[in-house]
Amino acid sequence: xxxxxxxxxxxxxxxxxxxxxxxxxxxxxxxxxxxxxxxxxxxxxxxxxxxxxxxxxxxxxxxxxxxxxxxxxxxxxxxxxxxxxxxxxxxxxxxxxxxxxxxxxxxxxxxxxxxxxxxxxxxxxxxxxxxxxxxxxxxxxxxxxxxxxxxxxxxxxxxxxxxxxxxxxxxxxxxxxxxxxxxxxxxxxxxxxxxxxxxxxxxxxxxxxxxxxxxxxxxxxxxxxxxxxxxxxxxxxxxxxxxxxxxxxxxxxxxxxxxxxxxxxxxxxxx
Numbered sequence: 001x002x003x004x005x006x007x008x009x010x011x012x013x014x015x016x017x018x019x020x021x022x023x024x025x026x027x028x029x030x031x032x033x034x035x036x037x038x039x040x041x042x043x044x045x046x047x048x049x050x051x052x053x054x055x056x057x058x059x060x061x062x063x064x065x066x067x068x069x070x071x072x073x074x075x076x077x078x079x080x081x082x083x084x085x086x087x088x089x090x091x092x093x094x095x096x097x098x099x100x101x102x103x104x105x106x107x108x109x110x111x112x113x114x115x116x117x118x119x120x121x122x123x124x125x126x127x128x129x130x131x132x133x134x135x136x137x138x139x140x141x142x143x144x145x146x147x148x149x150x151x152x153x154x155x156x157x158x159x160x161x162x163x164x165x166x167x168x169x170x171x172x173x174x175x176x177x178x179x180x181x182x183x184x185x186x187x188x189x190x191x192x193x194x195x196x197x198x199x200x201x202x203x204x205x206x207x208x209x210x211x212x213x214x215x216x217x218x219x220x221x222x223x224x225x226x227x228x229x230x231x232x233x234x235x236x237x238x239x240x241x242x243x244x245x246x247x248x249x250x251x252x253x254x255x256x257x258x259x260x261x262x263x264x265x266x267x268x269x270x271x
Contacts, residue, residue, distance in 0.1 A: 055246030127192035139248035145219030214241030
């Protein structure tokens with residue numbers, strides 16, 4: 001009997017050429033499909049929620065697939081994770097992608113089309129010296145950032161707007177560039193880190209990274225919080241800030257229950 005399975009997935013995006021399957025390069029989707037096909041003994045094709053770029057990480061990516069296979073759902077994650085770990089060069093080295101959870105869902109469920117929103121985190125390391133061992137996981141900004149200015153700008157980005165100014169060219173064409181940002185928080189952390197947490201009903205190509213770059217320029221004094229309404233109104237990519245590097249970006253979670261999970265995002269759900 002065919003089952004429909006929803007996966008929750010984490011990965012370190014450093015050595016992947018993004019999520020989406022591509023010929024002749026290593027991608028998260030490609031690696032997982034190959035492992036799932038071996039474990040399920042039937043060809044598996046994943047429907048991912050977010051097509052993260054090369055270098056972008058995930059704490060809670062979601063993907064679904066359908067198939068008629070024998071392995072019980074509650075053993076699927078362990079079997080795939082063991083296979084991925086065994087494929088490493090050294091047996092003690094763990095894989096850079098892991099299935100956190102696998103659950104059976106309704107036959108009509110689709111991980112991408114049934115999503116009601118996502119939450120991302122962008123991590124800035126704000127101190128004079130870079131950290132060699134975090135270079136693939138943060139955006140190093142050596143000049144001091146004014147967090148209060150960044151928060152003032154973030155408050156003006158929240159809400160429903162035409163976000164065409166925060167979109168890079170080259171993405172999949174969209175019917176509309178209007179999106180709703182439920183919450184956008186700028187939080188200083190220990191050891192010089194600043195987290196930009198953003199939750200919304202959907203995001204345009206590179207939207208989160210451009211927002212992070214724009215808030216960085218506000219924090220450096222190169223832009224003002226008062227510039228944000230004009231940037232949104234004009235809708236020109238050139239008016240917004242730079243596209244922050246991929247390595248600082250994390251897909252934290254995908255929402256399916258619009259009411260409950262949106263409320264969690266607005267009120268600052270902790271991981």
